[in-house]
Amino acid sequence: MLHFYTKATLNTYINTREGETKFGEKVDTLSSQENLIQQLKRSDAKYVLFGIPEDIGVLANRGKAGATTAWKAALTSLLNTQDNAFNKGKRMLVLGHLDFSELLETAKSLDRNAVDYYEQLGKLVEVIDEEVTYLLYQITKAKKIPIIIGGGHNNAYGNIKGTALGKSKAINVVNFDAHTDFRNLEGRHSGNGFSYAFKQGFLDKYFMFGLHENYTSKKILKTIELHSERIQFNTFEGIKIRQEQGFYFQLNSALTFINNRPFGVEIDCDAIENVPSSAMTPSGFSANKARTFASFFGKQKNAAYLHLCEAAPNPDDANEMYRIGKLLSYLITDFIRK
Numbered sequence: 001m002l003h004f005y006t007k008a009t010l011n012t013y014i015n016t017r018e019g020e021t022k023f024g025e026k027v028d029t030l031s032s033q034e035n036l037i038q039q040l041k042r043s044d045a046k047y048v049l050f051g052i053p054e055d056i057g058v059l060a061n062r063g064k065a066g067a068t069t070a071w072k073a074a075l076t077s078l079l080n081t082q083d084n085a086f087n088k089g090k091r092m093l094v095l096g097h098l099d100f101s102e103l104l105e106t107a108k109s110l111d112r113n114a115v116d117y118y119e120q121l122g123k124l125v126e127v128i129d130e131e132v133t134y135l136l137y138q139i140t141k142a143k144k145i146p147i148i149i150g151g152g153h154n155n156a157y158g159n160i161k162g163t164a165l166g167k168s169k170a171i172n173v174v175n176f177d178a179h180t181d182f183r184n185l186e187g188r189h190s191g192n193g194f195s196y197a198f199k200q201g202f203l204d205k206y207f208m209f210g211l212h213e214n215y216t217s218k219k220i221l222k223t224i225e226l227h228s229e230r231i232q233f234n235t236f237e238g239i240k241i242r243q244e245q246g247f248y249f250q251l252n253s254a255l256t257f258i259n260n261r262p263f264g265v266e267i268d269c270d271a272i273e274n275v276p277s278s279a280m281t282p283s284g285f286s287a288n289k290a291r292t293f294a295s296f297f298g299k300q301k302n303a304a305y306l307h308l309c310e311a312a313p314n315p316d317d318a319n320e321m322y323r324i325g326k327l328l329s330y331l332i333t334d335f336i337r338k
């Protein structure tokens with residue numbers, strides 16, 4: 001269910017300062033969620049931001065829980081950035097978050113030793129898929145660009161399907177990620193959002209940027225090879241360790257591959273060094289490289305959405321919440337900056 005935010009909701013997050021205007025003071029909000037598409041159409045904002053605080057897809061992928069916390073961290077930081085000539089809050093509407101608290105409770109209450117534990121989690125992920133798809137559909141139909149803060153990478157599926165339905169055609173995707181998330185169609189989880197979207201015809205071309213060679217199975221590499229006209233990738237090791245490929249050259253190659261139609265921009269925070277996530281890594285792209293990626297693709301006419309996922313800051317660690325919130329907020333503002 002969509003939990004929409006009013007101006008009053010946002011005000012609880014903003015620390016105002018005399019003589020300054022914060023980004024959050026300028027963003028647009030809705031006054032109700034009736035006729036969402038019509039209301040969104042009436043807004044002057046180009047981007048629509050919302051959160052998906054859930055980690056059921058990560059659990060279903062046998063990962064480490066925690067991705068529910070990124071949304072609050074990101075929102076707090078973003079609303080408190082400066083509104084100025086570089087950053088214009090009025091270009092964004094903050095919608096709210098998809099509330100999956102009941103599903104999260106259900107997931108918690110499942111018996112981990114039951115033979116069908118993962119199957120049951122997969123069914124819960126399908127419920128999330130439906131809601132994410134419908135919201136993406138509505139925002140896309142209103143001709144706005146969604147910015148989604150996850151949550152697990154399972155939500156790529158709903159992003160792709162909803163955008164494709166909203167545009168009445170399959171879309172492409174570029175994914176900044178250590179993993180393909182092209183695992184078997186074995187029940188929904190955070191590791192197969194792209195394979196499901198591909199199989200069902202919502203995803204046309206898929207570019208994976210910066211895969212980690214240690215974490216891509218032989219089987220998946222074979223599948224990618226089979227579909228080489230529609231699926232391509234480069235690796236983190238090729239770019240940053242062996243330095244065979246330049247970062248900027250690779251950004252342009254990825255763009256050339258996907259730019260023939262609207263494309264989604266996915267950033268899995270487990271590709272960024274030392275960001276708390278299910279698959280946290282001590283070796284990965286820097287925060288600044290991720291920012292360059294967000295900025296580069298955000299400027300493209302065909303960019304259809306931005307999804308930042310898998311960050312899992314510890315809610316009891318104020319410094320970590322602050323640091324990750326700030327990182328997500330940089331990525332959002334880089335993406336929307338002209």
Ligand SMILES: N=CN[C@@H](CCC(=O)O)C(=O)O
Nearest residue numbers: 063064153179190191278279
């Ligand atoms: N979205 C993440 N997908 C990774 C998860 C890795 C992990 O959690 O350890 C994958 O399935 O490979």
